[in-house]
Amino acid sequence: MRIAPFKLERYFAKYEFKTKYLLSPSDCESFSLRELLVMADAEALALWDQLRLGYTESPGHPTLRARVARQYQTITPDAVVIAAPEEAILIALHTLLKPGDQVVVLFPAYQSLYEIPRAIGCDVTQWQFDLGANGWRLDLDRLEDLLTDRTRLLVLNFPHNPTGYLPSRDELDAIIQLARKRDIYIFGDEMYRGLEYEPARRLPALCDLYEKGISLSGLSKAYGLPGLRLGWLATQESALIERWLGFKDYTTICNSAPSEILGMIALQSRETIVARNFSIIQENLRVADQFFAAHANRFAWLRPHAGSIAFPQWMAGTPVEQFCRDVLEQKQVMIVPGSIFEFPGNHFRLGLGRRNFAQALEHVGDYLRAR
Numbered sequence: 001m002r003i004a005p006f007k008l009e010r011y012f013a014k015y016e017f018k019t020k021y022l023l024s025p026s027d028c029e030s031f032s033l034r035e036l037l038v039m040a041d042a043e044a045l046a047l048w049d050q051l052r053l054g055y056t057e058s059p060g061h062p063t064l065r066a067r068v069a070r071q072y073q074t075i076t077p078d079a080v081v082i083a084a085p086e087e088a089i090l091i092a093l094h095t096l097l098k099p100g101d102q103v104v105v106l107f108p109a110y111q112s113l114y115e116i117p118r119a120i121g122c123d124v125t126q127w128q129f130d131l132g133a134n135g136w137r138l139d140l141d142r143l144e145d146l147l148t149d150r151t152r153l154l155v156l157n158f159p160h161n162p163t164g165y166l167p168s169r170d171e172l173d174a175i176i177q178l179a180r181k182r183d184i185y186i187f188g189d190e191m192y193r194g195l196e197y198e199p200a201r202r203l204p205a206l207c208d209l210y211e212k213g214i215s216l217s218g219l220s221k222a223y224g225l226p227g228l229r230l231g232w233l234a235t236q237e238s239a240l241i242e243r244w245l246g247f248k249d250y251t252t253i254c255n256s257a258p259s260e261i262l263g264m265i266a267l268q269s270r271e272t273i274v275a276r277n278f279s280i281i282q283e284n285l286r287v288a289d290q291f292f293a294a295h296a297n298r299f300a301w302l303r304p305h306a307g308s309i310a311f312p313q314w315m316a317g318t319p320v321e322q323f324c325r326d327v328l329e330q331k332q333v334m335i336v337p338g339s340i341f342e343f344p345g346n347h348f349r350l351g352l353g354r355r356n357f358a359q360a361l362e363h364v365g366d367y368l369r370a371r
């Protein structure tokens with residue numbers, strides 16, 4: 001498979017471990033191994049202490065699959081396959097799609113969600129967000145026009161990376177109806193689920209709402225555990241599971257044994273972990289509100305509804321790439337420009353999940369005052 005470079009990941013590869021401040025990461029502040037082990041109950045600690053580092057069961061540890069399944073209404077442990085999140089995208093898309101299929105992808109998007117279909121030889125159509133007076137907006141009439149008899153898959157991502165958009169339940173139901181009418185699969189990237197600012201607005205997972213829905217989620221974002229490389233796919237369509245496992249034999253075969261046990265502990269301590277990350281995001285949102293109010297002449301804030309990222313707009317009249325380059329060189333602050341998402345309009349991604357967010361933003365403030 002020939003595939004184009006992943007612009008966002010290449011950008012992070014260049015700067016992530018060399019730059020003092022990161023203002024664009026999508027994950028939440030990570031936990032230490034010690035912090036996680038302190039949350040373990042006696043059963044998990046015994047599993048950890050007695051762990052042997054052999055191969056593991058390809059679909060995932062049965063207890064881990066059972067704990068994942070508990071997060072859904074219609075999903076049994078057999079309907080869950082554990083894999084690294086990025087690997088899970090490859091597995092799900094590669095087994096579903098063939099050359100010539102049309103794939104409609106909500107855009108902007110995490111690149112693998114459209115680049116893998118492109119590399120397979122699919123005809124990829126973007127369903128673009130609109131930007132209105134009240135922020136990001138979805139045009140469902142446009143989606144209806146984009147879906148055709150050749151459409152095999154609709155790719156969604158709510159809460160959305162990078163806008164932080166979360167649709168209403170009515171909007172999501174209407175989208176599912178459009179897909180159902182044409183018997184189209186929906187791949188729901190739900191990596192940021194659980195980080196809704198108003199818990200009442202949390203949407204059911206697509207694998208529960210739709211018989212042809214596939215949900216992707218994992219521990220990298222809301223849980224702050226990306227180093228475990230642990231995620232999962234879930235679906236009601238049982239025929240997909242065997243195909244996923246068949247393809248996984250060519251990616252990792254099975255998951256990391258220590259990560260699986262640590263993942264079980266994380267899922268068991270879900271409320272504590274997500275509450276800690278949610279409070280970091282809330283505090284950072286407060287800081288961001290103040291920052292953008294103080295610099296209203298230079299930015300449109302575009303406050304997110306959910307998740308750990310936002311996609312504000314640089315309005316100062318120069319290219320956003322220049323702004324990002326300047327703060328990197330002058331203040332050691334890394335910011336991802338919207339062009340990395342192939343999205344116009346001078347946007348940039350803001351990561352809200354890290355503890356040193358205010359400090360990093362202060363350096364951007366210093367840059368702006370000196371400008």
Ligand SMILES: Cc1ncc(COP(=O)(O)O)c(C=O)c1O
Binds near residue numbers: 226
């Ligand atoms: C929307 C989305 N999906 C999937 C992933 C992949 O997650 P991971 O990096 O843990 O493989 C990311 C990571 O940034 C993401 O933002």
